[in-house]
Amino acid sequence: MSDTLSDDASGGDDGQEDVMTPAELIGKLEEAWLNEKFSPELLENKSEMGECVMEQLTHMEANLQRVRRGDVKASVHRMEIDRIRFVLSSYLRSRLQKIEKFFPHVLEKEKSRVEGDPSFLSPEEFAFAKEYLANTETYLKAVALKHMPPNLQTVDMLKAVPEPCLDSFVFLRVRERQENILVEPETDDQREYVVDLDVDSQHLMRYRAIAPLVSSGAVQLI
Amino acid sequence: MDPSEVEFLAEKEVVKIIPNFSLDKIYLIGGDLGPFNPGLPVDVPVWLALNLKQRQKCRIVPPEWMDVEKLEEIRELERKEDTFTPVPSPYYMELTKLLLNHASDNIPKADEIRTLVKDIWDTRIAKLRLSADSFISQQEAHAKLDNLTLMEINTTRSFLLDTLNCMYKLRSNLQPGASGGKAQDHH
Numbered sequence: 431m432s433d434t435l436s437d438d439a440s441g442g443d444d445g446q447e448d449v450m451t452p453a454e455l456i457g458k459l460e461e462a463w464l465n466e467k468f469s470p471e472l473l474e475n476k477s478e479m480g481e482c483v484m485e486q487l488t489h490m491e492a493n494l495q496r497v498r499r500g501d502v503k504a505s506v507h508r509m510e511i512d513r514i515r516f517v518l519s520s521y522l523r524s525r526l527q528k529i530e531k532f533f534p535h536v537l538e539k540e541k542s543r544v545e546g547d548p549s550f551l552s553p554e555e556f557a558f559a560k561e562y563l564a565n566t567e568t569y570l571k572a573v574a575l576k577h578m579p580p581n582l583q584t585v586d587m588l589k590a591v592p593e594p595c596l597d598s599f600v601f602l603r604v605r606e607r608q609e610n611i612l613v614e615p616e617t618d619d620q621r622e623y624v625v626d627l628d629v630d631s632q633h634l635m636r637y638r639a640i641a642p643l644v645s646s647g648a649v650q651l652i
Numbered sequence: 653m654d655p656s657e658v659e660f661l662a663e664k665e666v667v668k669i670i671p672n673f674s675l676d677k678i679y680l681i682g683g684d685l686g687p688f689n690p691g692l693p694v695d696v697p698v699w700l701a702l703n704l705k706q707r708q709k710c711r712i713v714p715p716e717w718m719d720v721e722k723l724e725e726i727r728e729l730e731r732k733e734d735t736f737t738p739v740p741s742p743y744y745m746e747l748t749k750l751l752l753n754h755a756s757d758n759i760p761k762a763d764e765i766r767t768l769v770k771d772i773w774d775t776r777i778a779k780l781r782l783s784a785d786s787f788i789s790q791q792e793a794h795a796k797l798d799n800l801t802l803m804e805i806n807t808t809r810s811f812l813l814d815t816l817n818c819m820y821k822l823r824s825n826l827q828p829g830a831s832g833g834k835a836q837d838h839h
Contacts, residue, residue, distance in 0.1 A: 456682050490681060502673075502675060503676075506700060520657075598817055599812075600813075601797065601805050613793045615793060617791050620793075625794055632798055633796055652802055
């Protein structure tokens with residue numbers, strides 16, 4: 431088998447500054463996977479990254495089509511593809527689970543988004559969330575609401591579905607040093623205090639305190 | 653997180669193998685591997701090493717720390733100190749299990765190593781339970797967890813985090829005016 435790929439990670443966009451090697455791309459995918467798995471709320475969508483990974487996979491699979499069966503190298507490539515595919519699907523699946531769990535809030539956030547700001551949902555996820563909302567409403571109407579007295583026939587989904595709990599505790603590892611992170615007291619007789627987060631140190635604290643650092647990549651949830 | 657997913661991450665760690673076949677470089681998406689020459693040690697990720705081993709295509713060289721003397725030292729230190737001591741590998745437990753289950757014939761004194769690593773693990777988990785207990789009884793809002801491995805965190809994750817969330821819920825209902833009546837997800 432010939433050199434399958436080595437330099438086409440950026441998907442052909444030239445003139446871009448953030449050219450990533452395929453290995454770095456996979457690293458990013460794994461980071462996003464763990465962050466999404468452990469954060470209580472839905473994080474920013476990384477559909478560009480997902481597309482790049484898919485591109486790598488289809489490209490590699492296309493190359494493997496040309497290889498005869500039983501080739502040792504091809505089997506190694508297939509194993510790698512399976513591993514990457516597993517991470518990618520697990521990542522997308524955990525996003526979908528959160529969308530199903532918090533759909534009214536996810537859609538509300540999307541609605542209040544300022545024009546030009548990046549969306550939290552990929553176009554496919556947005557369509558999924560809208561459809562999920564419509565289906566849930568239809569279902570509730572069909573099984574219960576239409577049998578109710580007229581003044582009780584509406585349900586406010588935003589109130590009916592719990593919000594993500596940003597006060598959940600999370601485990602994290604620090605990538606870039608942070609100073610003066612405010613730790614809110616647990617009880618009334620405690621005082622708030624600040625901590626510094628050193629590179630590579632690990633912590634257990636409330637998600638709310640470090641949420642912006644997760645999206646900036648300064649900390650990694652573990 | 654499922655323990656098998658932590659193991660999945662551990663399988664990315666690099667280990668030395670001595671192949672008994674020859675093969676040119678492999679250009680994987682995650683980086684290049686090889687070339688492979690019979691008898692010459694080469695670095696590969698654990699997932700590949702185990703696959704090759706199962707197909708009897710290589711011998712695995714155990715990592716440097718997977719050694720009775722070194723592990724005995726670590727065990728003694730771990731027992732002496734009250735805090736978590738640095739571990740030889742962030743995936744020491746998973747790697748021990750994977751390598752001993754699939755390549756024990758390549759690892760000298762495999763049984764002793766298994767026992768030692770289990771001892772280290774038990775000591776650390778006991779410490780972890782103690783610190784989780786004091787974290788909760790002191791009602792702390794922040795803890796530093798250096799030297800804890802992902803697998804160790806994972807064994808306590810769901811129990812500890814659920815507990816903390818439940819306690820938070822109970823407490824915020826006690827405090828007047830604090831998010832009262834507002835629906836929030838607590839898993």
